[in-house]
Amino acid sequence: MGVVPLKVVRYLAWVLSAVALVGIGGLAATLFLKAGDQEIPISGRAEANKWARMYPYIDGHYPVLDSSWAKTVERSNLRSVSLNAEERHLTRVFITKLGDKVSEVDFTGPTPLVFNNYDIILWDQCQEISIETFISSTLTPKQLTITRDAIGAASQKLRELTGLNISFPAYLLAGGVSFTEENLSTYLPKANTIEVHVAEHQNAALGNKEIALATTWHTVTDSDRASITSGLIALSTDFLDRYPDGGFDSPSLQLAAFHELSHAVGIGHSSDGASYMFPYMGTEASITAPDRVVLALTGSRPCYD
Numbered sequence: 001m002g003v004v005p006l007k008v009v010r011y012l013a014w015v016l017s018a019v020a021l022v023g024i025g026g027l028a029a030t031l032f033l034k035a036g037d038q039e040i041p042i043s044g045r046a047e048a049n050k051w052a053r054m055y056p057y058i059d060g061h062y063p064v065l066d067s068s069w070a071k072t073v074e075r076s077n078l079r080s081v082s083l084n085a086e087e088r089h090l091t092r093v094f095i096t097k098l099g100d101k102v103s104e105v106d107f108t109g110p111t112p113l114v115f116n117n118y119d120i121i122l123w124d125q126c127q128e129i130s131i132e133t134f135i136s137s138t139l140t141p142k143q144l145t146i147t148r149d150a151i152g153a154a155s156q157k158l159r160e161l162t163g164l165n166i167s168f169p170a171y172l173l174a175g176g177v178s179f180t181e182e183n184l185s186t187y188l189p190k191a192n193t194i195e196v197h198v199a200e201h202q203n204a205a206l207g208n209k210e211i212a213l214a215t216t217w218h219t220v221t222d223s224d225r226a227s228i229t230s231g232l233i234a235l236s237t238d239f240l241d242r243y244p245d246g247g248f249d250s251p252s253l254q255l256a257a258f259h260e261l262s263h264a265v266g267i268g269h270s271s272d273g274a275s276y277m278f279p280y281m282g283t284e285a286s287i288t289a290p291d292r293v294v295l296a297l298t299g300s301r302p303c304y305d
């Protein structure tokens with residue numbers, strides 16, 4: 001079961017991409033308008049489905065179920081996150097007529113970011129993960145404060161809902177920031193770290209109309225068991241330029257940061273238009289019950305003895 005240290009795989013998750021921005025058009029300022037756990041009106045889903053028809057998924061995963069959370073459920077070691085009755089119901093595992101195992105949660109929208117024959121690729125729950133934030137010095141003081149606080153709040157939400165062993169550097173807790181001017185196209189984040197870079201667009205390794213990208217690195221053992229070892233989130237400062245001070249509110253930015261951080265712990269997009277992990281964020285996006293289940297599952301993966 002030796003670790004193969006050099007077999008590092010880079011997977012890309014296109015996030016808040018050109019399609020999302022094009023899709024919402026003049027409604028841009030209402031992106032992520034409602035962060036939190038409020039009830040989702042039917043109209044939100046209908047609106048999202050309309051966008052989905054207009055702008056087909058670029059990764060081709062929707063609505064086909066091509067992977068399952070079932071193995072992750074069966075291997076799960078839920079520790080600090082407790083699920084309520086509705087959420088536990090979603091973790092039921094069934095065997096299909098073809099002999100495949102599926103979980104109830106598979107039919108409610110959430111997908112893994114990446115998986116192999118062994119299972120969905122996640123962090124090991126014993127691994128201490130540091131979330132470090134780097135912000136371009138080109139931001140205005142107000143933009144810097146809004147951005148830093150949104151990423152900090154999203155990071156703490158991630159720790160709460162996954163139960164992962166996430167820590168924050170002292171400068172973030174003290175309200176300080178590190179500045180970045182890195183060219184992210186060739187940048188490698190530190191091991192056991194999720195680095196969040198809010199960078200000028202030309203440094204963010206994004207396409208012309210893309211505003212965010214999450215990348216994870218993995219190691220694979222000889223048994224095909226793979227673990228995430230680091231993550232890199234690039235957020236273009238264009239994100240803020242499009243929405244001048246006050247036009248892009250803090251809860252919205254929090255949910256955008258939380259969307260990216262969720263990719264960095266192994267969660268892909270959701271086919272549910274009400275979910276904050278839907279690739280095209282609607283005017284009503286929240287952390288749904290299925291989202292809570294898979295967030296808990298991402299922190300449930302036992303370590304090797």
Ligand SMILES: [Zn+2]
Pocket residue numbers: 013014015016259263269277279
């Ligand atoms: Zn995304």
